[in-house]
Amino acid sequence: xxxxxxxxxxxxxxxxxxxxxxxxxxxxxxxxxxxxxxxxxxxxxxxxxxxxxxxxxxxxxxxxxxxxxxxxxxxxxxxxxxxxxxxxxxxxxxxxxxxxxxxxxxxxxxxxxxxxxxxxxxxxxxxxxxxx
Numbered sequence: 001x002x003x004x005x006x007x008x009x010x011x012x013x014x015x016x017x018x019x020x021x022x023x024x025x026x027x028x029x030x031x032x033x034x035x036x037x038x039x040x041x042x043x044x045x046x047x048x049x050x051x052x053x054x055x056x057x058x059x060x061x062x063x064x065x066x067x068x069x070x071x072x073x074x075x076x077x078x079x080x081x082x083x084x085x086x087x088x089x090x091x092x093x094x095x096x097x098x099x100x101x102x103x104x105x106x107x108x109x110x111x112x113x114x115x116x117x118x119x120x121x122x123x124x125x126x127x128x129x130x131x132x
Contacts, residue, residue: 011038011071011072012069012070012071012072013030013033013034013069013070014067014068014069014070015027015030015067015068015069016065016066016067016068017055017065017066017067017068018065019058019059019062019063019064019065019066020059021059023055023059023066024051024052024055024056024059027048027051027052027055027068028048028051028052030051030068030070031044031047031048031051031070031079032044032048034070034072034077035047035077038072038077040072040076040077040131042131043076043077043129043131046110046129047070047077047079047129049106049110050079050106050107050110050111050127050129051068051079051081053103053104053106053107054079054081054103054107054125054127055068055081056103057081057089057103057104057125058081058083058085058125061085061087062083062084062085062087062122063085064083064084064085064122065083065084066081066082066083066084067080067081067082068080068081069081069082073128073130075130075131076112076128076129076130076131077128077129078126078127078128079126079127079128079129080124080125080126081124081125081126082119082122082123082124082125083122083123083125084121084122085122085123086118086121086122086123087123088116088118088123089104089116089123089125107127110127110129111127111128111129112128112129112130113127113128114126114127114128
């Protein structure tokens with residue numbers, strides 16, 4: 001069961017997700033609900049794809065529970081995924097024969113900006129998606 005916190009601020013949603021494949025689907029559902037409640041329906045598809053990629057990366061590379069956080073910003077949404085791995089994020093160009101390795105390329109293409117921040121017990125990968 002996924003724990004979704006009711007924020008003190010109406011412009012924030014936080015959920016603890018387990019390290020399992022179904023968490024990507026749960027993250028997409030949370031994105032849809034949040035965007036509709038903030039009247040940002042035009043961001044759902046891009047945010048859902050970015051959420052899927054960041055959650056899948058956390059599952060694949062960290063293997064820990066993660067915290068998904070959506071924050072309403074002035075012209076869009078900031079999405080954060082915190083995991084328990086201190087290994088740095090290492091984007092690499094995929095080869096033409098690899099099936100994986102394009103996630104951060106998609107995140108970069110869909111985001112106004114994105115980044116990673118080291119934390120004492122893991123890292124936080126974030127992306128900001130804004131209205132055009």
